[in-house]
Each structure stands twice: as C-alpha cells, then as structure tokens.
Amino acid sequence: MVLQRDDHGGQADRAVSVAFDVDAVAYLRSEAGVRALAEVGALPLSKATLVADIASARSRFGDRSAVLVETTVLRRKAAAKFSDAQRWLFTDEALQQATAEPVARHRARRLAGARVHDATCSIGAELAALRDTAAALVGSDLDPVRLAMARHNVAGVDVCRADALRPVTRDTVVVLDPARRSGGRRRFDPRGYAPALDAVLDVYRDRDTAVKCAPGIDFDALTGLGFTGEIEVTSLTGSVREACLWTGELTQPGVRRRASVLDTGEEITDADPDDSAVGPAGRWIVDPDGAVVRAGLVRHYAARHGMWQLDAAIAYLSTDRLPDGVRGFEVLEELAFSERRLRQALSARDIGAVEILVRGVDVDPDALRSRLRLRGSGQASVVIARIGAGVASRATAFICRPSR
Numbered sequence: 001m002v003l004q005r006d007d008h009g010g011q012a013d014r015a016v017s018v019a020f021d022v023d024a025v026a027y028l029r030s031e032a033g034v035r036a037l038a039e040v041g042a043l044p045l046s047k048a049t050l051v052a053d054i055a056s057a058r059s060r061f062g063d064r065s066a067v068l069v070e071t072t073v074l075r076r077k078a079a080a081k082f083s084d085a086q087r088w089l090f091t092d093e094a095l096q097q098a099t100a101e102p103v104a105r106h107r108a109r110r111l112a113g114a115r116v117h118d119a120t121c122s123i124g125a126e127l128a129a130l131r132d133t134a135a136a137l138v139g140s141d142l143d144p145v146r147l148a149m150a151r152h153n154v155a156g157v158d159v160c161r162a163d164a165l166r167p168v169t170r171d172t173v174v175v176l177d178p179a180r181r182s183g184g185r186r187r188f189d190p191r192g193y194a195p196a197l198d199a200v201l202d203v204y205r206d207r208d209t210a211v212k213c214a215p216g217i218d219f220d221a222l223t224g225l226g227f228t229g230e231i232e233v234t235s236l237t238g239s240v241r242e243a244c245l246w247t248g249e250l251t252q253p254g255v256r257r258r259a260s261v262l263d264t265g266e267e268i269t270d271a272d273p274d275d276s277a278v279g280p281a282g283r284w285i286v287d288p289d290g291a292v293v294r295a296g297l298v299r300h301y302a303a304r305h306g307m308w309q310l311d312a313a314i315a316y317l318s319t320d321r322l323p324d325g326v327r328g329f330e331v332l333e334e335l336a337f338s339e340r341r342l343r344q345a346l347s348a349r350d351i352g353a354v355e356i357l358v359r360g361v362d363v364d365p366d367a368l369r370s371r372l373r374l375r376g377s378g379q380a381s382v383v384i385a386r387i388g389a390g391v392a393s394r395a396t397a398f399i400c401r402p403s404r
Contacts, residue, residue, distance in 0.1 A: 017092040025148040089149040104129035117172040119164040124150035177212040208248035232258040235291035259295040276302035284328040329400035337395035350376035360386030
C-alpha cells in the first residue's frame, strides 16, 4: 500500500494497492520478512494514523515497506473470510475473489474422498479446505505470484504452473474458479471470465467438474452454453456468495438447481415438492434466504415449511407458525400502499425508525424512508409488495414487528 500524491506534490488521503512480484513474496516468507510483518502488524494503520504509520514503516524497512503494509491491511480484511488470515499472503484482487472459508469447506465436504485438481488455485483458498477431505490433491495456476503465495498458504500441497484450458491431470475432479474481476472491475458476461466459461465447459465436457461462478449469472445463458448439470446457489451470513456448476457424477439424479443456506445447514432442490398455495397474509411474512430466491426454489421452500405465497410472482411467503431459526415479520396492519397512507399509519403507531423491504413495486427503500419524515420513538418493519396480476394488481404495505 502506498499513498497517492496529489497534483501539487502533497499526500492524498487515498491509498492505492501495491503490485506484488515473486521477489516480494520470497521476502515476505523469509525470516526477515516474518519479523518485519510482525512489527508492521503492530501499527494501527487507521484512517487517522495511516500517513504517519506508512512513514514509520518506510523509515524502518525502506522499499519493502509497501508490501509489508499492504499485506498487513489485506490480512485484516481477510479476517472476514479466513479463520487464520494472519498467516496468509494475498494480493488485493485475489482476496476479493477468494472463496470464504465456510463456503470452500462446504464444497470440500461434497468432494470428500475424491482425487481433486484445483486448476485455478490462485492463493490457495479452495486447496486449504480440500486438503482435509480429498484423497489426493494438486493445484495449478498461470500467475507465478499467486502460486508463490499458495505455496506459503497451503504448505505441503503440490502446486504447479499450468493453463486451466490445457488439462495436466487425468482421473481427477476438476475445480475451477474463473476470474470475474480485472483491474478491480467485475466481469458480468461469462464469456469474459478468465478463462472464459464457454471454453471451460467445452474443455472439461467429459470430466467431473465444480465451477464457481458469480451468483447473478444468467441461468438461461448457461443453457445456451450447453450446460446441463446442477446449479448450486450458496449463501452465508444472509448474503448470496456464489453459484457453483456441478457436472458428471458429482450431480444428483433429477436435481438441476440447489440452494444451500450455510447459516442453517438447510438445502432445497428442485426435486423437492413445490405444492405451495397462494393466499392472503397470515400472522407472519417471511422473506426467504437469498439463495432460495436466486435458485428459483421459493415454492419448494414454502412447501417444506408449510407456508404459502402472498402472490405467485412474488417471493414473500406467509405462515401462522414461524419455523425455528427463520426471521419473520409479524403483521400488525395491512393497507393499500401510498406514501401518505403509510406515513399516517406509522405516525399513529409512534414509529420513528423503519426497515423497508420491497418486491414488485418500483420503490427505493432509502429514498422512501427519507420522504416519510418519521418522528416517533418506536421501530417497525414495512413489507411492500405487488399483489395480484393485471388490472387487479395492487401495491400493498404491511406494517410489521420483526421477530429479531
């Protein structure tokens, strides 16, 4: 990390990432580098102290200070993904794309006992989970810097430099994580991944593979690329993390889509019953986990838990008995939505702070919250949804008390 200088030669507040090379990684792995990282790791590196801390590191470690500070900052960021982040080496872009440890371990459990080749191993996030479950394991990548970091991060696992589109193993399950960022920018077109997803699917069409993709990938586009396996959408801490494409013997007969909610351990597939009804709101409204919604398994989830949909085209569910561990919204009042009516109803309940959830209605929750100008002392949640179809459809607001 270095401080960017402004046009007048001063130091701007904005810090920019450092480009690592193999020599820098070798230094960070050396005894001298480890000692230096311990010293720099003791610095606050906060917004208030960043300029002084970087100057202090530069006075002690000269040209090495940039990679030392950058590594320290990245390790702190990585604590949200890895339980042992303080011993890892990262580049900024590699950390952004690295699979969070619980997600990697979830995939590794599914591959338990297999011979696995991670053909885009990067800094080793998947390898770290796989070495505990795989019968045999090897990693490869084209980037020599990330390979050097992987040798440090997952010591004892064999890694080599190889192009993912030129297979170097046989009789292995192949795990791939095509890069979806370039220069800090996301790539949304799967043909723009590196390596391109269409090329990956073609090269490994006769192999058992697990291919990590962005959670928002277009499922219809995957069909257009010839993909016929299982799409697993995974969430963690309430956030949808990825879509994983499973092929060959790794798939379950009859399953094309799966939602895995790691917070609860629940899995829903399109082979499960989906005979849920549509009806008016009961005592509770439930907003299903994002993995369930993204995988298109709302009806299946509703059927499993005895819930029903408020509308066939809307993901909100309702029930009179809230399932264990599920956050719900207890309905206090239902009204035809308009800002005026909603403001009056909330004011009558002395509500001053409100959480707003919206589906099927063109409303920006943050902008609406500001326009409501609430002054009360209470709190509530408001669920806004479009109920019905065609001319009979109506925007409806539910004033609720959240379960937690």
